[in-house]
Amino acid sequence: MIQKAIVIFDIDGVVRDVSGSYRRAIADTVEYFTNKAYRPTPLDIDQLKSEGVWNNDWEASQELIYRYLAGQGQSREQLQLDYKAIVDFFQSRYRGTDPDNFTGYICNEPLLLQASYLEQLTQAGIAWGFFSGATRASANYVLEKRLGLKSPVLIAMEDAPGKPDPTGLFATVQQLENNLDELSVIVYVGDTVADMYTVVKAREINPHRIWIGVGVLPPHVQETAQRRDAYAQTLLTAGAAVVLSNVEQLNPVKIQEIMLSS
Structure with missing residues (x-):
């Protein structure tokens, strides 16, 4: 049986480029x-x-x-x-x-993923949602107005303590989990050390589940190879299982690949 995955995304640096905002x-x-x-x-x-x-x-x-x-x-x-x-x-x-x-x-924030990418995850039976330190108004602006999503699962700044406290990650999982008897693999996608530390802390608190941190390189660190490589190493050291240059590289095939190697 292929184990199911829940993918939870940070927003800033993952869904939108915030280097100019x-x-x-x-x-x-x-x-x-x-x-x-x-x-x-x-x-x-x-x-x-x-x-x-x-x-x-x-x-x-x-x-x-x-x-x-x-x-x-x-x-x-x-x-x-x-x-x-x-x-x-x-x-x-x-x-x-x-x-x-x-x-x-x-x-003026460029989008780093399209709604069609999220639809691809849905078609593959992968549940998804968002846990971000952005305010709810700011997060909803990009998710609903810019991406056109209809009331996506979102835990924002007002809803939980700041990262690396994993309370908000747990709350997002709880909203997405349809069958509580089935322990899906949790993949959290973020661009900062705090995001990866959140996964590490979630694993410490709830070791009965599989928690995977996926790092994404924000656009502003990809201007030179030296900066890109240094930033990627920082995320790996903080606990990322893999580091990608764009969130849309985390397609259903890649998710299965990461789950099998974890």
Whole structure:
């Protein structure tokens, strides 16, 4: 009997390219709160995220501000940054300033998969859903408005603790699992160390299931072979079973191949 699979996708860097949106908003925010003294490069942001605990981009922005100012001789206790002000500024760039409509960087995110790819999984009997640190509004914008999906299974920022806590992954699985007696293999697809750590922690908490982490290289790290290879190695070290250059390479045949080798 072929064991069934449930595939759960992260969104940012997997479903949509956020190098010119979320990551640009991080850089804008850090630059603003350091009075234009420091604008983090994409590599700076990747290095922070490689620590595996900065999945939330608001918190990542704040941490980069803290680290820069601490490097200038100021202590965190002295600084007392206003987290709400950081979030509001970030959102003004990413979401835009119109409270009723998205007008910011989110409007220009290239899609990294098509709805036809998800239909291919459905036809192969593979259940799928999404677990993301993005806000529900942002996630639904790409899933429903851009991809045209009808009420997909989604656990978003508001629904669970941030990664690498696997609570949200468990909740997504629970929604997708039709027959609780049948222990499907769980494949989680992500582009960061935190995503892979989430799979590792899920395995520790629930070792009776098979949990597989699949890494996807976000577009911004594929500009040079050196950067691509280094990023891929980082994901493998963090627990990825395999690293792909695009999510659509994870087709039904590849999923079976990965399951058989796990």
